[in-house]
Amino acid sequence: MRTYNSKALRIEFAAPWVKCLIIAIAFFIVSVLIYLLPPNNLPIDGVLLKCNRVILSISISLFLISVLLRIFFTQAKQIKHMIMIGLYYRRYGNPLCLRDGEFLPIIKVKQLSNTKFLLTIYAIVVNAEILQKLGVTVSSILNRRYQRFAVTVLNTDVALSYVQYTLEDVTIDKSFSFYSVDQMKPVRQTVFVVQKGDSIDLTTSGSILVAGKTRSGKTTGIISILIQALLCGRDHQYSQITIIDPKCAELSVLPHVVTVDDDVEATAILQSLKEFEAAMRKRQRILNERSKQIGDAVHWWEFDMHPSFLFIDEYVACRSLFPKKAEKGSDYCLAAFDNTLKRIVTMGASAGCFVILSIAEASVDEGGLPTMLKNAMTTKILFKPTLTEGRLIWDSLKLENFPERVYSAGDCWFSSTDGEHDDVAFCHFPHMRFPVYRELGRLLKEYYGESADGGVPQDGARRENTISY
Numbered sequence: 502m503r504t505y506n507s508k509a510l511r512i513e514f515a516a517p518w519v520k521c522l523i524i525a526i527a528f529f530i531v532s533v534l535i536y537l538l539p540p541n542n543l544p545i546d547g548v549l550l551k552c553n554r555v556i557l558s559i560s561i562s563l564f565l566i567s568v569l570l571r572i573f574f575t576q577a578k579q580i581k582h583m584i585m586i587g588l589y590y591r592r593y594g595n596p597l598c599l600r601d602g603e604f605l606p607i608i609k610v611k612q613l614s615n616t617k618f619l620l621t622i623y624a625i626v627v628n629a630e631i632l633q634k635l636g637v638t639v640s641s642i643l644n645r646r647y648q649r650f651a652v653t654v655l656n657t658d659v660a661l662s663y664v665q666y667t668l669e670d671v672t673i674d675k676s677f678s679f680y681s682v683d684q685m686k687p688v689r690q691t692v693f694v695v696q697k698g699d700s701i702d703l704t705t706s707g708s709i710l711v712a713g714k715t716r717s718g719k720t721t722g723i724i725s726i727l728i729q730a731l732l733c734g735r736d737h738q739y740s741q742i743t744i745i746d747p748k749c750a751e752l753s754v755l756p757h758v759v760t761v762d763d764d765v766e767a768t769a770i771l772q773s774l775k776e777f778e779a780a781m782r783k784r785q786r787i788l789n790e791r792s793k794q795i796g797d798a799v800h801w802w803e804f805d806m807h808p809s810f811l812f813i814d815e816y817v818a819c820r821s822l823f824p825k826k827a828e829k830g831s832d833y834c835l836a837a838f839d840n841t842l843k844r845i846v847t848m849g850a851s852a853g854c855f856v857i858l859s860i861a862e863a864s865v866d867e868g869g870l871p872t873m874l875k876n877a878m879t880t881k882i883l884f885k886p887t888l889t890e891g892r893l894i895w896d897s898l899k900l901e902n903f904p905e906r907v908y909s910a911g912d913c914w915f916s917s918t919d920g921e922h923d924d925v926a927f928c929h930f931p932h933m934r935f936p937v938y939r940e941l942g943r944l945l946k947e948y949y950g951e952s953a954d955g956g957v958p959q960d961g962a963r964r965e966n967t968i969s970y
């Protein structure tokens with residue numbers, strides 16, 4: 502069927518293999534009838550017998566063709582067929598409001614993985630605006646074998662010529678646990694796992710913004726990334742893992758974690774930011790040198806550089822520690838903190854230096870995260886999300902198909918500019934079933950213990966905490 506027909510019968514929407522099977526059965530019945538009740542009670546021999554054999558062989562051939570068609574009726578074709586019935590058969594409500602004689606929109610379905618399909622509907626007859634509102638309808642059309650599938654992402658082509666729907670099995674549990682820190686060692690030092698089958702690829706993404714209310718799993722999620730980075734070890738090219746805990750909470754008692762000074766000032770924090778920036782510039786110089794030698798742009802991961810991370814826990818609280826104005830002869834003030842951070846976020850990725858900021862409130866600008874930083878951070882994670890918070894982090898169009906539900910610690914919405922996770926998707930960070938803080942402290946000690954030849958020397962600002970778990 503190429504045009505809409507409100508009087509079309511259900512059989513017209515049957516799958517090709519079903520149509521073929523029905524014709525095969527019809528031929529078979531005719532053949533049996535001829536055999537049992539020959540016309541005019543003629544004896545079944547001669548021409549009649551030959552005719553009957555032909556009819557029977559057509560029936561068998563059609564049956565075999567129908568079996569073949571069924572075998573090659575892939576999952577993508579089944580979904581396409583289901584969507585076509587849901588959209589074009591009048592008994593299902595005609596959601597596209599088509600009129601008799603109008604051309605039917607072209608539908609394509611591509612299988613992306615066992616649990617993911619990409620449905621494209623071309624906006625030729627129906628405009629893209631109507632197709633954009635079709636997410637829920639498409640999800641409910643999917644039934645029987647595909648009832649666990651729903652639209653999770655909806656994208657409209659810039660020229661508004663088609664709308665794409667990502668269909669995913671939303672019941673699959675991708676969460677998993679690590680029972681020991683050794684299981685967390687990444688296969689490559691640029692790819693860090695966030696859940697079964699999903700990871701952050703540092704070769705294609707930049708700094709990371711992590712938001713979520715208290716007890717939502719932010720710190721645990723970030724620690725899982727830091728542990729993977731620590732397990733890669735330190736390179737001899739100024740790599741650093743700097744953790745800043747301005748709240749003087751659990752993290753602050755770990756070795757090499759920077760926290761507020763004894764007089765509740767943040768001079769050590771500013772100093773550690775400056776050192777991180779200095780290391781970043783040294784790494785960039787190494788890369789520039791190599792680029793000059795090679796005569797082409799080079800990437801940090803091609804020269805065995807390991808990623809550097811600067812993690813600022815509770816970024817908003819951290820900012821509040823700084824005085825607005827610096828005293829004479831000093832640069833200790835909020836502007837120095839903000840500017841250093843902006844430079845690291847915007848320039849760091851090319852030298853393998855990334856910032857992780859955690860914020861409890863997803864608010865931006867006044868009292869929250871500057872819009873410039875929010876936009877520069879290319880991986881965004883919102884723990885225990887709500888649509889209201891999500892809209893402050895992502896374009897609200899990207900969240901159109903996200904039903905709000907009850908989330909538990911570790912559940913989040915996640916996006917990254919790595920070409921695979923550009924659209925916001927649900928994610929559950931790994932559960933670490935071992936004494937996380939003890940292991941983090943041990944790994945930090947080991948990491949900086951390796952610095953003897955070539956790394957950045959230990960700074961005075963970094964607190965050498967010794968409390969052990």
Ligand SMILES: Nc1ncnc2c1ncn2[C@@H]1O[C@H](COP(=O)(O)OP(=O)(O)OP(=O)(O)O)[C@@H](O)[C@H]1O
Nearest residue numbers: 714715716717718719720721722910911930931932
């Ligand atoms: N991925 C996860 N799976 C299961 N439970 C988790 C996960 N992540 C965190 N939790 C649990 O949730 C609780 C809160 O986690 P966490 O301290 O990381 O949250 P937070 O958002 O950083 O809170 P706060 O702002 O108070 O520090 C922890 O007790 C932890 O056991």
